[in-house]
Amino acid sequence: LTDEARVDPYDPAQGKRNIMISLFYPIKRSACMQTSQVPYMPPKTTAFLDAGLAQYRIPRIFGSIKLQICTEVVEEASKDVGKFPVVLLSPGLTFTRHQYNAMAQKLASTGYAVVTIDHAFETIIVEYPDGTHTTGKPPTHWDPQDKEKHEALLSTRAEDARFVLTQLGDLNVVKKLVPGATFPFSIDKAAIFGHSFGGTTAISTLMRDSRFVGAINIDGSQYGPLYDTTHPVLLFGRGEPSPRNRSNNPTWQPLWAHLKGWKKEVNLKNCEHTTFCDTPLLTKLSGMQSMPVMEKMLGTIDGERAFEVVMGIVIAFMDKALKGVESSGL
Incomplete structure (x- = not known):
């Protein structure tokens, strides 16, 4: 997606802001004529991330993983894709959206249209349909002590999310994503969650745009201006032995006071940031x-167990925020 109204502040060529997204949405098993296993990530992204693992003498795994998806549906199946509530997912600082594909797929399978977002020139690598790619600034560029730099990036990310949501309300855009769609997504009631700086982005976007009615910050410090919100918010941190929560994260303490509606903090034990x-x-x-x-x-923590717990809580929150369904999972 290209935002013609914005010049990309991080593009050396000063081009318009380009945003790559992935859309995951559910299809009934009876409507799926063919399933296929597709690469978990595109090739250049796979090479980048596997090379990163190799630096730590960790086996390369990303190139061996496949996603099973429905690749052929009955004609009627995609017409009403716009009926599903929209959830945006913003990745961690320098992380690629593909590192959350399984999470997005899991959430989508419970009845949501989940859109993952790459933030160009910050994400480690972004591949485009024409075969070109951009690489992000090195992690050292994003000094956590540089408050001004992080707040500027946060504003850019929040505008990315708001633009993506607006585009999902345009039938012409939706038809490019889902050929056969007959109406766009409803964009007056969406939710957003993210990991690390993506969680920061989620809260900031919720506070800037009334179309978002719920947000989850997963293990991300909160930068930027804070505004009161009455919408539900979940802060998802870490428990022992590496705690990061409201009691020891100074950015969560002032944030808590601005949450005037339903709010909750949960913490996962035996985990780390990644x-x-x-x-x-x-x-x-x-x-x-x-x-x-x-x-x-x-x-x-066991990897499969961590995934089940995290996604169980995310799904329960989205059910509450977007469907009004209370769950024992929260």
Whole structure:
């Protein structure tokens, strides 16, 4: 998607802001004529991330993982795709949207249209349909002590999310995503969640745009201006032995006071910051043996169990925020 109204502040060529997205939506099993296994990530992204693992002497896993998806549906199946509530997913700082594909697929399977977003020139690599790609600035560029730099990036990310939601309300755009769609998505009641700086983005976007009615911040510090909101908000942090929560994260304490509606904090034990993406699940499914460097990155919690717990809570929250369904999961 191209935002013709914005010049990309991070593009050396000063081009318009381009945003790559992935859309996951549910199809009834009876309406799916063919399933296929497709690469978990596109090739250049796979090479980038597997090379990153190799630096730590961790086996390359991303190239061996496949996603099973429906690749052929009965003619009627996609006409009413716009009926599904929209949830946006914003990745962590420099993370690619593809590192959350399994999470997005799991959430979509429970009745949501889930859109994952890449934030160009920050995401480690973004591949485009024409074969070109952009690479992001190195992680060292995003000094966590540089408040001004982070707040500027946060504004850009929030505008990305708001633009994507607006585009999903345009039938011409939706038809490019889902050929055969007969009406667009409803964009007056959406939700957003994210991991790390993506969680920061989720809260900031909720506070800036009334079309968002719920947000989850998963293990992300909160930068930028804070405004009161009456919409439900979930803060998802870490428990022992590596706690990060409202009691020791100084950015969550002032945020809490601005949450005037339903709010809750939950914490996952035996995890680390990178537990909150697909990687723990992928390492478990690939049969990779535990090693100290992996435990430092992902914690000691079983990868499959971590995925089940995190997604169970995310799904329960979305059911509450978008469907008005209360769940014991919260």
